[in-house]
Amino acid sequence: GTMRAAVRIGWRIGAAAALRGRAVRPLSQAAGESGGSESGGGSGSREAVERLVREHPVVVFMKGSPAQPLCGFSNAVVQILRLHGVEDYRAHDVLQDPDLRQGIKDYSNWPTIPQVYLNGEFVGGCDILLQMHQNGDLVEELKKLGIRSALLDAEKDQEKK
């Protein structure tokens, strides 16, 4: 049926997006990465994370950076935001900060990276952002933040393409 096809397309896109990531680190390397600071609270504390998620209307915790995502799922988030013309946002590379990497998971009670926050509120990871993009919810959520999605302009001004 069409529903199944649509779901499978979405699923495959997610899987294909996972392939887009550049220089995916071997898991053993990622697990053994240093940085190992002994600091207790610090960058992963609830207070520190709270400050980060409220820093900007759109905040992303990811692996790598928007210029160079290091994971296909993080790359998918960057690409979706780019489709909507959202280039001005805060992105935090959790691979640079093990305390933040754990702290953000504790804060949202969400086990994986990437994590997307809109107006300080956790909205989900790559899957959810993709579904929000596909069903139009992302355009609406961006509008609530005073951000006009580029997709609205793309529909209006076809000659710009």
Place this chain on the structure above:
Amino acid sequence: AAGGAMGGPMARTIHAKLTAALQPTHLEVRNDSSRHGGPPGAETHFGVLVVSGCFAGLPLLQRHRLVHEALRAELAGPLHALQVIARTPQQWQSDPQAPPAPPCLGGSKR
């Protein structure tokens, strides 16, 4: 498919735990580990398609949290990534106006 029809131990665990927790009317468990550089037999990255009445009335975030909760131990351990599609039986059976796939995610321009 690698690991045989039912997959390896993690695949079977995911299947069993999601079945017990959510009584899905439809459940698919996909091992993506090889697509993330894992060796044959690796069970670190999975995708699940869960159709369950438990999701009725819940927004996406809450649906995904239910799935994560069922797999809390695995996600705290060797399960590194989990893609989730969570639908109610009604959504699964109906034919929604799903928009086409965004082009940029389907191919690299760089």
